[in-house]
Amino acid sequence: MNQEAGSTPEAQHLPGCYRHPDRETGIRCTRCERPICPECMVSASVGFQCPSCVRDGGGSGPAPAAARPRTLAGGSVTADPRLLTKILIGINLAMFIAIQTHASLAADLSLVGAYPPPPFTASEGVADGQYYRLVTSLFVHQQIWHIGFNMLSLWWLGGPLEAALGRARYLAVYFVSGLAGSALAYLLATPVTQTFGASGAIFGLFGATAVLMRRLEYDLRPIIALLVINLIFTFGWSSISWQAHIGGLVAGLITGYAMVHAPRQRRALVQYGTCALVLLAVVVMIVIRTAQLT
Missing domain, CATH: 1.20.1540.10 (Rhomboid-like)
Structure with a gap:
């Protein structure tokens, strides 16, 4: 067999988003390194962050309003969604x-x-x-x-x-x-x-x-x-x-x-x-x- 090392079927699968496990992604949060899908990506000064890190402000206070995570329809993500x-x-x-x-x-x-x-x-x-x-x-x-x-x-x-x-x-x-x-x-x-x-x-x-x-x-x-x-x-x-x-x-x-x-x-x-x-x-x-x- 001429299959190269690291190219097994198992190795080809990308990790699932931490909020949407069924969605494979190659992007990770620049703060916590959890995998995030396009819907969960929040633009940061460098790379992307996950909604949880943006909401927590990385330990340095709340995130700016423009950077706060949004729902599919554009609403604010809240602590109690119900x-x-x-x-x-x-x-x-x-x-x-x-x-x-x-x-x-x-x-x-x-x-x-x-x-x-x-x-x-x-x-x-x-x-x-x-x-x-x-x-x-x-x-x-x-x-x-x-x-x-x-x-x-x-x-x-x-x-x-x-x-x-x-x-x-x-x-x-x-x-x-x-x-x-x-x-x-x-x-x-x-x-x-x-x-x-x-x-x-x-x-x-x-x-x-x-x-x-x-x-x-x-x-x-x-x-x-x-x-x-x-x-x-x-x-x-x-x-x-x-x-x-x-x-x-x-x-x-x-x-x-x-x-x-x-x-x-x-x-x-x-x-x-x-x-x-x-x-x-x-x-x-x-x-x-x-x-x-x-």
Whole structure:
């Protein structure tokens, strides 16, 4: 055999990135010498550094803002990547406990168009100027199974997505999706329909997660299967607001795509500009429906 020393198949394999072991790389951090892939490389005065060393500042204080590690979508890497998800779950749980204690809160905060039945009065509804219901309804749950299912979904989807997008972008996707779901329910549902729950925002996270997984070239079958199951429940139960689910899903797909595919040079403009366009569509739906009901 004429195979040279050191050229065995085992020796030809490069080490895997310390944060992404499945990605081989020949680059190492100039401080700790851990292998890092292109996504984890942070430019330094000499060579590249890993996110951990940049975050720690090499023992000489925090790194400059321009050199701090960024997420795939351009957000800041944080010590607790699930912080906002935990806060959102906490708010929903606090609201659930408050509603169990004061049942009238559900009627006061749910999404309803106009002229609803008791316990509402004829002057209560979005069409009567109570636009806050489009937001507060996202935090209203009455049944234990409802909040339980939604909060498990929020934890399962929200944590990884928050870590991938960064806090500000994650929160933008969540609320834009939730508002899109509320607006579509307001537009298409009968005026007396009472709609509530975080499902619209969570369906938005489904859409954004699917886009992110495709961007990272992950296997999409698990998220698609879970989404299909949820859509079957959505259209199979008459008490579920399919309008809120579909509105949130479409908004999540659109904003999620903008978050992970925006060009680096105009990243913030594309990302938040897309969110603004979706919100503009939300406003248009609200204006059209309000004109119909007044």
